Amino acid sequence: MNTLKIIVFFIFFSHINTLFSQKNNIIPTPVEQTIKSGYMEIENSPEIIADFELNSAATLFKDAVKKLELANDKQTKNRIIFSLNKKLKYEEYILKINSDEITIEASTETGAIYGFQSLNQLMNLNFKNDVIKLQNQVIKDSPRFKYRGMHLDVGRHMYPVDFIKKYINGLAMLKFNNFHWHLTEDQGWRIEIEKYPELNNVGSFRDSTLIGHYTDKPWQFDKTRYGGFYTKKEIKEVVRYAEERGINVIPEIEMPGHSQAAVSSYPELGCTGEQVGVAPLWGVFKEIYCSKNETFDFLEDIIDEVVELFPGKYIHIGGDEAPKTNWKACGNCQDVIKREGLKYEHELQSYFITRMEKYINSKGKQIIGWDEILEGGLAPNATVMSWRGISGGLEAAKMNHEVIMTPNATCYLDHYQAKDTKNEPLAIGGYTPIEEIYNYEPIPDELDKSLHKYIIGAQGNVWTEYMKTSDHVEYMVFPRIFALSEVVWTENKPSFEEFEKKVIDVYPILDKMDINYSKHFERLEE
Structure with a gap:
């Protein structure tokens, strides 16, 4: 028995x-x-x-x-x-x-x-x-949010097409559906434009790059030419590759700020007309597009070529960090302010964005812009990407505009992920451990329930001032991207302890994918 x-x-x-x-x-x-x-x-x-x-x-x-x-x-x-x-x-x-x-x-x-x-x-x-x-x-x-995005800045540092595909593979594995490709910057223009060849001959290369961190003084530079751009053939290849994996590619063409590489290629696009170089330094620069008609002609030509490469719904037009110093001293810009009955330079930026939105809409596309596009008045059909906290997202949702939440304190993967920064690769600063991302709720408590529908999702951003190599990008992104995937896909997430076990189980998959992932799982302090 x-x-x-x-x-x-x-x-x-x-x-x-x-x-x-x-x-x-x-x-x-x-x-x-x-x-x-x-x-x-x-x-x-x-x-x-x-x-x-x-x-x-x-x-x-x-x-x-x-x-x-x-x-x-x-x-x-x-x-x-x-x-x-x-x-x-x-x-x-x-x-x-x-x-x-x-x-x-x-x-x-x-x-x-x-x-x-x-x-x-x-x-x-x-x-x-x-x-x-x-x-x-x-x-x-099925997913909780319809927009689930990851971003990659290739303006500060550029990466091979093979890596862009590898990055897309990582997004696809986790069911992200939008790849935000940041293609133009003060430090480099990364997309081939046939009508304006100097964008690639001049604007795609800088003569030098900052050594070390921006806060290290005095600044030192490597005095080495750096740059390149993606050809139209390469871009079509990437877009097709992403589409085959259920991912839409959103190009970002910055305007009116973060445009020094373009102004260095065609100085007449700036307010002073003076020759400037492609920026070797990180930060925000006063050399932005002038608001004269010739600039709009140029940008509309750019958009004409961009829409042929990217079949998706959105074009991101930047709109952030545009100092108004040159506009205040620019006769052309002041004439536009008077002609259009504008009060001040922030309204001029709104005019700039709205005018470009109208043209982009005529091409069957919609614009996304960083939350600065709210200043001076929001363009009629714009989607707002709220990065300076949640206030921009709240304001846009209350105006019945769609919003993508990407607050820098939580969703910027260029921040350190460990407190012991001495043993970490150089980063811009900040501290965003994986648990902070995992706990993130894209719909703010302050937002009335009737407006929740305007928060269409969230996005992780990867700014690459300090990421010279693709290995460094991978280290900063993985495994924090796993936490964000749970945020944007899952209505009822498991506990953080359960999530951690799941991620550790996935390490062998990342090994097979040859991804240089971090193993940091630092907890938030009580």
Whole structure:
């Protein structure tokens, strides 16, 4: 009798062990995940069946299985079905894993891609001895926010196309749907423009770069020419690559400020007409676009070429940190203020942004701008990116404008992630540990519930003054990007302790992706 009890207990324990020995945690956390008994073993390439509309997701799955180098390459009785289900919402998916069949249901290619990304995490988490062993389960999932963004500044430092694709892979894995590509700056113009070749011949290169930190005095410079730009062919390649992974690429063409590289290429675009160099230093500069008609002609020509490269809905026009020093002393700018009945230079900036918005809208696009575009009056159809805290987002939402929250204290990944900065790579400053990002709530408490719909999401920003290499970018982004993915995707996040365990489980996936991630998990002080 006792022997029988022991055998029954052993069988029961073995079943439970099988049930929970597989790793089933996905980042970001799905809305609903039901674990079932049994599992699927994949030793070689499954049969792939896909409705035509979902072929991109099927292709991603095929490529992912190939990378895992399974035990043999013969097709098995296992199969995966990508099935169109028009009843589901735009980004929603259902993933079903049974012992001999996997099904991903979605109403759109985007939803199917997200289903694949969840499956791909499970496959990588449960790949051992050349075999994938997946727990049977059902996942029903869709995002909390429609805008889930990550940014990368390539103006201060530029990175190869292969790295841009790698960065996009990281975003895709975590179901971000917007890549904000910051392409123009005081320190370099990074997009090919055919009509104005000096933007690339002159504006894409600086003669020197600051050594060390901005606060180190006296300033020292490396006296080394630095720069480059992305050709139209390369940009199209990146945009196509992102689209295949469910990601929209948003170009940022800064105006009226952060434009010294453009003014250095064509001095007549500035207020003084004097020759200036591409900035070798970080910070904010007074050399901004003049508000005369010739500048608008130039910028409209730029937009004409940009819209041909980026098929998405948005163009980001910057609008931040534009000192009005030169405008105050500029006859052309003062004439515009008088002609348009404006009160002062902040209203001139509003005029500048509104005029460009009207042209961009005529091209079938909408503008996003940093929250300074609120000053002097907000352009009629603009989406506001609130970076100087939450006040800009609150103000814009109250004006019934869509808002993307990206407060610098929480969402700027160029800040230090550890208190012991002596053992960290150089950063601009600040301190944003992963738990602070994880605890972030994009909808401010102060905002009336009726206006919550105007907060369309959040974004992490990566400013690269101190990130000379792609390895440094990766170190600053990973794993903090995991925390942000939970913020923008998941309605009910797990505890931070559970989240930490999930991230540690994903380290081997980051190793496979050759990502130079940090292992900092510093807690906020009580």
